[in-house]
Amino acid sequence: MKITKEELVRYIDHSLLRAQLTNEEIIEGCNYAKELNCVSVCVNSNRVKMAAEILTGSSTAVGTVVGFPSGAHTSYIKAKETEEAYNNGAVEIDMVIDIGAMRSGDYDFVREDIKAVVKASPAIVKVILENAYLTKEEIAIASNLCEEAEAHYVKTSTGFAMSGAILKDIMIMKNAVSNKMKVKAAGGITDLKFALELIEAGCTRLGTSKTAQILAELD
DSSP: OOOOHHHHGGGEEEEEOOTTOOHHHHHHHHHHHHHHTOSEEEEOGGGHHHHHHHHTTSSOEEEEEESTTTOOSOHHHHHHHHHHHHHTTOOEEEEEOOHHHHHTTOHHHHHHHHHHHHHHOSSEEEEEOOGGGSOHHHHHHHHHHHHHTTOSEEEOOOSOSSOOOOHHHHHHHHHHSOTTSEEEEESSOOSHHHHHHHHHTTOSEEEESOHHHHHHTTO
16 A cells, blocks of 8 residues: 555544653644644643644644543543533544443443443544453444444554554454444554554554654655
8 A cells, every 4th residue: 555644644643642741742742743734633631722722723633532541430520521621622532431341241331431422522532442451252342332322433442551453453343333433543553564554454543652653664
């Protein structure tokens, strides 16, 4: 697959989620993504206002995470976090499912947990399954629950578990949902070859903090 730098950045959600990042590093990262024309920047919710001020008027959207990275927050808190983030300028929400509930087989709860976030704002909702902790069957079921809850994307990982995006998991997710649902890969995307393999597998978004490293291979 051949791709230009200008085309590739429109797949990239540039990730700035490490807790130790300073304000200066967040500002630098947002400006970097803005100059590249990345499709979005993903920051923690306490940095949404900052990112929104930098990215206003650009074609790089502001995204944030909810229930991150454990997913072990109440649905009420996830919904309120979503509402506040949207009011502060985030137009994309990457939420983590209740992983323990999913592994317990409490599928109705998982569906309603996602639905609470979907209903909390008009933002695009991407649901992080954290596939490292799920069986292949659970990945398929969770993907389907995301669609039932009317989320927009199903996403592989937070990038904070012991493994991230895996091509076989992408295929499971794709096969579990209709064409209306989109797939985002994140976690361990550090080189151009893997990025292109994920796009070819059907991912329309790639979450990575290694944007510069990947793009350098196209120079």
